[in-house]
Amino acid sequence: MNAGAPGSVRIGTAELSSAAIADAVRRARQGDVDAFEIVYRAHAARIYALCRRMTGDDLQARDLVQDVFVRAWERLTTFREQSAFSTWLHRLGVNVVLEHLRSRKREDSRHTDANEWLAVPGSPAARLDTRMDLDKALARLPAGARTVFLLHDIEGYSHDEIAQMTGIAPGTARAQLWRARRALMGMLDA
Amino acid sequence: MIEPMTHLTEDERQAAADGTLPADRRALVDAHLAACDECAADVARIAEFMKRTRESTASAPAGAPSLDELWSPIRARIEATKVVALDTAGPSTSTRPFLWLVAAGVAAALVLTTFALRARPRDSQTSVATQVEADSTMLRAVADSTRAYEAEAQILLDRLEIQRATMRPEAKAAIDRNLRTVDVAIAELKDAIARDPRNPALRQLLATSYRQKVELLKRANAG
Amino acid sequence: MKRLLILVALIARSALGQSAADGPVLRAHAFDSTGSINLYVPAGSVRLVAWTRDSIVVRGEMAKNARLFFGGGRQGVKMGVEGTSRGDSEPSSIVVYMPRGGRISVRTASANIVGEGVSGEFYSSSGNIRLSGIASSVEAESMNGSLDLDLTTPWLRARTGDGHLLVRGAPQDVDASTIGGTLDVIAPKVMRGQFVSVSGDIHWIGSPAHGSVFDFSNHSGAVDLALSASASAAFTLSSVSGPIENGFTRIRPIASPPRTLRFNLGDGDAHVSVRTFKGAIRVRPE
Numbered sequence: 001m002n003a004g005a006p007g008s009v010r011i012g013t014a015e016l017s018s019a020a021i022a023d024a025v026r027r028a029r030q031g032d033v034d035a036f037e038i039v040y041r042a043h044a045a046r047i048y049a050l051c052r053r054m055t056g057d058d059l060q061a062r063d064l065v066q067d068v069f070v071r072a073w074e075r076l077t078t079f080r081e082q083s084a085f086s087t088w089l090h091r092l093g094v095n096v097v098l099e100h101l102r103s104r105k106r107e108d109s110r111h112t113d114a115n116e117w118l119a120v121p122g123s124p125a126a127r128l129d130t131r132m133d134l135d136k137a138l139a140r141l142p143a144g145a146r147t148v149f150l151l152h153d154i155e156g157y158s159h160d161e162i163a164q165m166t167g168i169a170p171g172t173a174r175a176q177l178w179r180a181r182r183a184l185m186g187m188l189d190a
Numbered sequence: 191m192i193e194p195m196t197h198l199t200e201d202e203r204q205a206a207a208d209g210t211l212p213a214d215r216r217a218l219v220d221a222h223l224a225a226c227d228e229c230a231a232d233v234a235r236i237a238e239f240m241k242r243t244r245e246s247t248a249s250a251p252a253g254a255p256s257l258d259e260l261w262s263p264i265r266a267r268i269e270a271t272k273v274v275a276l277d278t279a280g281p282s283t284s285t286r287p288f289l290w291l292v293a294a295g296v297a298a299a300l301v302l303t304t305f306a307l308r309a310r311p312r313d314s315q316t317s318v319a320t321q322v323e324a325d326s327t328m329l330r331a332v333a334d335s336t337r338a339y340e341a342e343a344q345i346l347l348d349r350l351e352i353q354r355a356t357m358r359p360e361a362k363a364a365i366d367r368n369l370r371t372v373d374v375a376i377a378e379l380k381d382a383i384a385r386d387p388r389n390p391a392l393r394q395l396l397a398t399s400y401r402q403k404v405e406l407l408k409r410a411n412a413g
Numbered sequence: 414m415k416r417l418l419i420l421v422a423l424i425a426r427s428a429l430g431q432s433a434a435d436g437p438v439l440r441a442h443a444f445d446s447t448g449s450i451n452l453y454v455p456a457g458s459v460r461l462v463a464w465t466r467d468s469i470v471v472r473g474e475m476a477k478n479a480r481l482f483f484g485g486g487r488q489g490v491k492m493g494v495e496g497t498s499r500g501d502s503e504p505s506s507i508v509v510y511m512p513r514g515g516r517i518s519v520r521t522a523s524a525n526i527v528g529e530g531v532s533g534e535f536y537s538s539s540g541n542i543r544l545s546g547i548a549s550s551v552e553a554e555s556m557n558g559s560l561d562l563d564l565t566t567p568w569l570r571a572r573t574g575d576g577h578l579l580v581r582g583a584p585q586d587v588d589a590s591t592i593g594g595t596l597d598v599i600a601p602k603v604m605r606g607q608f609v610s611v612s613g614d615i616h617w618i619g620s621p622a623h624g625s626v627f628d629f630s631n632h633s634g635a636v637d638l639a640l641s642a643s644a645s646a647a648f649t650l651s652s653v654s655g656p657i658e659n660g661f662t663r664i665r666p667i668a669s670p671p672r673t674l675r676f677n678l679g680d681g682d683a684h685v686s687v688r689t690f691k692g693a694i695r696v697r698p699e
Contacts, residue, residue: 033268037261044257065260070267077684078605078626102449102516134246144447153208153243164567167532167549168447168514178204185239358522361538364557368574368592375611375632379690382653391653395690398630402611406592409554409572412520412536 025085029076036076040069043086047093053150054097056139064100068093094151098165101143137187141180148173149180198222198229207236336380339400346407353411365410372403435460435472435508444469445487450509450517450533453493454524457504463513463530463546470510476503516549525558532566545582559594575613603627610634614692618699620644621683629687636687639699645679650696652689660697 021042027035047068051061072089079088138146147166151157152173159177163170198206198219205211206219223230354362379396386392446467452459457476469490475481476496483492494505504524511517517533519526521540528535530546535553542553543561550568553560559576562569562584569584575593583602590596590609598608598617606627608615614634620641621627627646629636635655638648650657651673659674674694687694 033265036268037265040261040264041258044260048257062257062260065257066264066267069264073264073268075605080624134243153240159210164549166447167516172446172514174201174204178200181204181236181239184243185235188239358538361522361556364539364574368556371575371593371611375690378632382690389653391651391688392690395630395632395653395688398609399611399632402590402592402609405572405590406574409536409556409574412554 022085025076025079028073029079033073036069036073039072039085043089044069046086047089050090050093050150050155051097053135053138053154054094054101054147056135056146060100064093064097067100068096071096090155094155094157094165098147101147134184134188137184140187141183144168145176145180145183148176149184152177153181197226198233203229203233204236206233208240336396336400339397339404343400343403343407346404346411349411350407365406368406369403372399372406375399376403436474436506438470438472439475439481439507440469440471440483440492442469442490443467443487444490444512444515446512446514448487448512448515449489450511450515450519451489451491451493452507452509452517452519453521454505454507454519455494455496455522457494457524458506459519459521459524459526460508461517461519461526461528461531462508462510463515464510465513466510467512468510469512469515471507472510473505473507476505479503479505481507514549541576557594621646621685623683625683627683627685629685631689631692633690633692635693635695636689637695637697638685638687639697640678641699643679646683646685647677648675648685648687648696650674650687650694652694653691655689655691656693658693658695658697660695 021038024035024038024042028039044065048061048065051064051068052058055061055064068089072092075092079085138150141149144166148162148168151162151165152159157165159170159173162168162173166173168176202211202215202219205215206223211219223233350365357365376396376399379392379399383389383392383396444467448469450469471481471483471492475494479494479496481492482495483490485491494507496503509517511531513530515532517528517531517535519533519535521537523539524537525540526535526537526542526544528542528544528546530548531544532548532550533552535542535544535551537555537558539556539558541558541560542555543563544551544553545563546565548564548566551562551564551566552570553562554572555574555576557574557576560571560573560578562571562578562580563582565583567585569580569587569589571578571580571587571589573591573594576591577594578589578591578596579599580587580589580597581599584600585602585604587598587600587603587606587608589598589607591613592611594610594613596608596610596613596615598606598615599619600606601619602622604622604625606625608617608628609630611632612634613631615629615631615636616639617627617629617637618639618641620643623645625646629638653672657672657674661676661678674696
């Protein structure tokens with residue numbers, strides 16, 4: 001997966017090196033909340049982007065960013081320094097969003113009898129403005145397909161990893177991805 | 191062997207475009223693509239779409255809002271899980287350094303749990319008055335933090351009270367029994383903190399017990 | 414060879430198949446392989462079986478004067494036992510066959526829950542919960558029932574009040590707690606474990622996995638760590654007023670604060686932390 005550590009990051013007027021961020025992670029692991037703020041500022045944009053794309057909604061994304069960083073604080077001592085912190089945080093963020101989507105799916109399950117793919121692309125009426133950007137098109141995808149597409153094509157996880165994270169079979173993940181790509185290509189006229 | 195006119199399956203086209211074709215299929219699919227313009231064009235179209243997608247998502251989404259304002263609620267939630275700030279950088283009066291032991295935080299704060307050496311040097315430069323002030327500051331902090339837990343627990347207890355009328359007697363008995371166990375633990379920890387306000391292990395244990403109580407009440411309400 | 418494959422397929426099919434002993438078929442429904450199920454059974458028993466088909470089948474024996482309500486479609490169903498005013502306390506026996514990749518949220522008052530290879534949330538007020546097999550994630554809670562969780566799963570959360578909680582199998586992330594119930598852990602593949610009780614004893618048998626992190630916390634109950642000969646980790650044991658009993662004769666404690674014992678076993682990078690208020694901490698060879 002492609003969530004590598006940032007080389008440096010601008011926080012306010014200061015440019016922080018990845019070494020400084022790694023030091024902040026170490027101090028945060030020891031309970032230093034001020035250091036954790038540095039960690040937050042270094043990674044918030046990426047996590048927001050992840051949450052925004054996976055939910056398709058700004059308000060939900062902002063709530064989830066909070067959940068991700070609170071969860072990260074709670075689990076910081078389980079982070080092992082052999083791996084990149086940004087990779088660990090990203091994976092944790094994916095799990096938080098997936099949990100959120102799952103609980104929302106359970107709440108919505110009574111109302112989603114119909115085949116949710118019917119309304120997506122294919123018919124001229126469903127085709128969107130070709131200028132529409134990817135984020136808007138993603139928001140029109142069924143949640144399951146959006147999740148698989150984002151995790152695979154944007155975030156770089158393998159089908160096996162996606163299967164493990166989402167609890168669906170690798171074959172199902174592949175099929176969802178194919179359909180998501182076709183749907184997006186249809187919507188974006190690609 | 192894939193005949194040129196049978197065309198590739200959707201699975202093969204997509205996997206050819208994103209490079210996830212199994213090694214044993216690659217040569218056959220490549221041979222077909224070389225001979226079939228229709229499949230080759232479709233695979234190229236998918237690959238181009240993926241390339242554009244990657245380019246457009248390389249940076250944060252357009253119009254991403256400022257996220258600075260989210261830090262404050264995050265910090266508040268972190269602090270709320272700690273009962274009190276567990277670092278001892280505050281009013282320490284010891285001339286010897288605290289000995290730290292690393293302990294994974296329980297469910298919430300993953301912090302350095304410290305054990306202050308109990309034998310505080312009474313002959314330190316700091317006055318007894320300063321120590322008393324430090325202790326009372328810590329006690330106030332504990333009181334503030336526990337109030338938050340107790341307020342949450344009270345809301346859940348009120349909700350539970352409404353449900354009691356419809357509960358089975360054995361369920362009520364089980365809830366009461368478990369609540370008594372947690373409340374005894376909380377009372378003992380509060381007593382201990384009153385005697386030794388700067389012992390972070392006690393505060394950590396108190397936070398754990400409060401969390402147990404809140405979770406128990408949530409479970410009881412869920413039933 | 415082809416005949417052999419057919420034979421294997423037939424055997425597998427019959428092994429996966431339902432049993433008439435489960436009772437008559439109450440509902441059968443085509444269902445998405447990743448669909449969600451909501452199930453409520455007040456009393457009696459619930460058995461959940463994961464299978465590799467895209468369908469759900471509900472079998473069982475309903476309590477007298479009770480009926481099965483059932484609503485939803487391919488992606489989600491809500492079902493349960495609905496009784497008359499007295500019907501809730503009459504036991505029903507429900508068996509649900511569901512896709513392995515699906516999730517279930519099951520809730521009971523006193524009914525016991527048994528699950529094989531199922532993922533989701535399992536709650537019973539006083540019934541026992543026994544889950545086994547491979548799951549994507551499991552959350553199991555009871556007020557005073559016992560939990561026996563023999564699972565291979567990346568994420569397990571378990572709670573009970575004064576019931577017995579047993580964690581075994583191969584879960585990776587575990588967050589388990591009791592109020593007064595005993596908590597037993599025999600799960601060698603745990604990478605991140607958090608085990609908490611208020612007054613119940615906690616027993617852990619085995620050796621921590623390479624790189625794992627364990628956190629045990631108890632108020633007045635004991636924490637008993639029976640370590641296998643191959644155990645390799647850094648240990649920090651601390652109690653406010655309880656005894657710390659070291660059953661190893663060859664451990665040389667590292668300089669520690671009062672009422673704290675720190676030592677390393679082997680050269681592993683696992684970390685085990687134990688904290689109690691007045692409960693005893695015992696560490697000994699398995």
